[in-house]
Amino acid sequence: MTDSSSPSINVLLANPRGFCAGVVRAIEIVERALDLYGAPVYVRHEIVHNRHVVDRLRGKGAIFVDELDEIPPDAPTIFSAHGVPRSVQEAAVARGLPVLDATCPLVTKVHVQGRRYAKAGRTLVLIGHAGHAEVIGTMGQVDAPIHLVSTADDVAALPLATDTPIAYITQTTLSVDDTRGVIAALNQRFDDVQGPDVADICYATQNRQTAVRDLARQSDLLIVVGARNSSNSSRLREIGDEMGVPSYLVDDGDGVDPTWFDGVATVGITAGASAPDELIESVIATIASVRPVSVKQLDGVTEDIEFTLPPQLRNLTRAAAE
Numbered sequence: 229m230t231d232s233s234s235p236s237i238n239v240l241l242a243n244p245r246g247f248c249a250g251v252v253r254a255i256e257i258v259e260r261a262l263d264l265y266g267a268p269v270y271v272r273h274e275i276v277h278n279r280h281v282v283d284r285l286r287g288k289g290a291i292f293v294d295e296l297d298e299i300p301p302d303a304p305t306i307f308s309a310h311g312v313p314r315s316v317q318e319a320a321v322a323r324g325l326p327v328l329d330a331t332c333p334l335v336t337k338v339h340v341q342g343r344r345y346a347k348a349g350r351t352l353v354l355i356g357h358a359g360h361a362e363v364i365g366t367m368g369q370v371d372a373p374i375h376l377v378s379t380a381d382d383v384a385a386l387p388l389a390t391d392t393p394i395a396y397i398t399q400t401t402l403s404v405d406d407t408r409g410v411i412a413a414l415n416q417r418f419d420d421v422q423g424p425d426v427a428d429i430c431y432a433t434q435n436r437q438t439a440v441r442d443l444a445r446q447s448d449l450l451i452v453v454g455a456r457n458s459s460n461s462s463r464l465r466e467i468g469d470e471m472g473v474p475s476y477l478v479d480d481g482d483g484v485d486p487t488w489f490d491g492v493a494t495v496g497i498t499a500g501a502s503a504p505d506e507l508i509e510s511v512i513a514t515i516a517s518v519r520p521v522s523v524k525q526l527d528g529v530t531e532d533i534e535f536t537l538p539p540q541l542r543n544l545t546r547a548a549a550e
């Protein structure tokens with residue numbers, strides 16, 4: 229119960245935080261598919277890395293599977309926002325599954341860049357984290373060998389001659405700041421390196437990381453709302469830690485430990501790109517159950533990016549309306 233005699237906690241909210249346009253689009257694809265086809269629709273992997281989002285869609289009739297062979301013939305099939313290897317697209321075509329692809333357009337853009345560099349004869353280096361769904365998808369979207377690196381040490385260990393023409397592409401959930409050191413190492417080690425403008429890779433990742441730095445500067449403690457398997461959420465927590473602010477990653481208000489707030493005057497809260505707003509509210513509610521809170525949102529950039537839905541879905545929606 230709140231002790232009203234205790235000093236209140238200032239809660240600062242990062243801006244921007246939470247859902248990005250790619251996540252909004254992916255969720256809308258599943259919801260519209262449920263409306264148009266009726267339940268069940270099948271989703272390969274978590275549509276976005278957030279248990280609450282997945283559970284809510286499951287409650288509406290989405291079935292989440294690991295692989296295509298778990299999907300019955302002719303069943304509507306959705307690929308997650310992280311993208312899939314070409315082999316998965318081809319297997320879906322071979323089985324005649326009606327597919328709606330929720331791959332974020334910014335991830336697709338990385339696939340296109342990779343193919344373009346490979347076609348130009350460059351050896352590809354992907355800056356990203358091994359095992360992440362997006363990295364697996366990207367590596368399987370280019371018909372050429374890709375060297376995966378995540379640190380400058382990985383660059384030093386690449387089995388390539390210094391005059392190899394290199395092109396790098398990056399996982400979208402790494403920001404300009406995350407990739408800077410690796411790109412510098414590539415430029416140092418190789419004579420001829422090309423790559424996209426990394427500031428252009430994903431506006432949402434960059435904006436959330438800039439906002440969390442601003443937030444951490446003003447906070448005694450930082451809470452990031454997001455899933456453990458969400459790469460961009462983990463990175464937001466790491467940034468807080470790097471800035472010397474005790475930082476925690478929680479799924480929701482239940483993950484908040486009331487003892488964290490002893491001697492704390494200001495708590496900063498942000499959320500990864502796949503975490504819905506109501507989870508932030510549940511975190512604030514938990515804090516408010518310990519001490520009175522006053523909540524303020526920081527100033528930040530306004531995001532007005534929207535991605536169009538896949539053409540098949542637009543056509544189906546139009547046909548259903550006629």
Ligand code: SF4
Pocket residue numbers: 248249250251309332333334335400401430431432433460501
């Ligand atoms: Fe797309 Fe960026 Fe959101 Fe990933 S974080 S889904 S790349 S907008």
